[in-house]
Amino acid sequence: YNEEFLKLVRVCPAALYKIDEDGVKSFDYAGCLECGTCRIACEGTIVKKWVNPGPTMGIEYRCG
Template sequence: MSTVPEITVSVDELIGANKYNVDEGGSHIGFTAEDVDALDEAEFLKLVKVCPAALYKIGPDGRKSFDYAGCLECGTCRICCEDTIVARWNNPAPMMGVQYRFG
């Protein structure tokens, strides 16, 4: 009887292999408030929990932050909070956004 070798997959390594063409002109994701700290905390916490790229963060001081530069364009934030704090989610401009290297 043969055994199957154990394979360990590192999501961080796979995400790190992607190439990102960041649109410095602005984010393709917009919120109901200009200042992310003004967004509803419970709704923002949903985004912290569901974003596979960990773009939404709450610091030790309680301040919220968001960085669209590493967005995987999966749309999870739109699905989760489109009716609450995510006011706009568009595909990035042509030639911008993520270019997947492994799938």
């Protein structure tokens, strides 16, 4: 499971997956670019389900 999370740390273009010096894992969904890279890298393991945000949600709404 740690190796799967390390994949996400390496491939996320927005660098939203992090592991701090104490080994604590985190994910900041607010900066998500909705590119789907995490789904491609870890579908079925860490990323169980991928659903694009509904209307008035997500990057299109935040960035106009």
